[in-house]
Amino acid sequence: MNSAKYGGGIWRVLYVVLLGQLVSFSMALMSFNASLSANLGVNAPFTLGFCSYLSITLVFGTVFLYRRQKLQISWYWYILLAFVDVQGSFLGLCLVLLSDSGVGGGGGSNPILGDVLVIAGTCFFGLSNVGEEYVVKKVGRVEVLAMFGAFGMLVSIMEMYPLSLKGRSIFERKSLAVAPWNQAVILTFVGFGIAGFMFCSLTPLVLEASGATLFNLSLLTADMWAVVIRVLIYHQKVDWLYYVSFLFVGIGLIIYSKTEKYPSEVSKLENADTERQYKLLPEEAVRE
Template sequence: MSFTSSLIADLGVDAPITQTTFNYFLLALIYGGILLYRRQRPLVAWYWYLILGFVDVQGNYLVNKAFQFSSITSVTLLDCFTIAWAIILTWFFLGTRYSIWQLFGAALCVLGLGLVLLSDAGVAGGGGSRPLLGDILVIAGTVFFAMSNVGEEFFVKKKDRVEVVCMIGIYGLLVSVIQLSILELKSLESVKWSTDIILGLLGYTISGLMFYSLSPFVLKLSGAAMFNLSLLTSDMWAVVIRIFIYQQQVDWLYFLAFAVVAVGLVIYSTTGKDPAPIPALENGSLSVQYQMLDGEDVASRDESSG
């Protein structure tokens, strides 16, 4: 997704919302079809999914917009700032508790990301036309990504995975169309469409479909924090793409930053206790620690518990 998004930006297309709209459309079409086949009623009130779709769209918009100003390596590594926000959100809203060593490992990851900022600030020369602006956009986007990941983790552990992905697609598509009509119509009018641009959009859409389809499994098994830590493997591919496809040099500070982040990942993943699972539905009600979301009727709860 990062490669095709950077490729689209490199081809002169400034339409970060448009490229994700196709992705949300496919999610709504495929997973909506599954729900219609099941004849399944929604298990969660619509406005919770609207919020989830909104924050997901904003995360994608800001990060994809950052490719207009910064390099693929900086964006992919800074995207991991989601880790810090995910830990904070899961701590306060899902009751997940982390060990001191886990927090230390996460702090190392954030320190590594700080080295990327240092590189892009011009100390050692960052890539992109306005790298600091790109970095700021990515960090802002990670706040929304963390909210989306934590919300998705909450729902997939309590409800139905297919429904969650479907509703992200439906409400993500709705928000995207509205936002696109306000922010991107002029940009789309100026685009000189070519085979490369269409292939880039197709590649982004297919990889996005795979990403959104597989993410719920990881979120259910490992949680939002470990999910985002695992995404650090994408940074290795970003280095390969930048060197061999874009023919650009990677600054030495980036390698140092990646090493620091990798050490933090190892510490985090090997020293923590397994987080307590979110309580399952019992007799149509949640445990005392988690309140039932407003708007869920008794029939839906009884149906899900049965």
């Protein structure tokens, strides 16, 4: 990490941790809006994702076109990255929508399928995060987010229709056609788009400042932020252990951020070792 840009010592740690928590909070907002849309009778995970990618494209795509930049990475790599991210987002959102809309009941009739979906979604998210970290550190976030949003929209549109699950039709075209389009439903889609924009625009900053490991560790608090949101909106009561666990996760993130070696620090240490070796060589030559 560039110490001139982020500061040193405790300020750098606070910057990284707080930035990660903003990403985690935005992810909790996405889950909340997805859950709310399911409760209102709309089950459309790809359409929700489309709103997120649309907001990213409108902002960063405009900036990219204004700068008249040329792609520094081939477009097909962005298609692959967008495809992986869309699948991970779908398997995360699909579980939220199915559980909140009551599909399959609450008895957990097919736990193996649920485990497979969770594992698959985690794998897709891991691949997406590592790939995004690589391209962000190589070309910057404007190009990455512009192409990421554009191809994410394209993949989402292509996958909105041919889906079914155990004989239950979850074609989004039909779901959207029969959806009760009122102000509350529209606000959930708008809210998801804004939260998705926050998540995607802040993610490259975390990946650039720290890396995919700390990014995924920061997301451990997303469920806790979701509890906080439900407490504030629905006035639900939660056990005090939630707050204790939140505290412990935060302490763990601070410890990890404090002890993590960033790329710039590693390069400085390597350069220092190299300079030390070069300084010793003449002295050794004189002694010989």
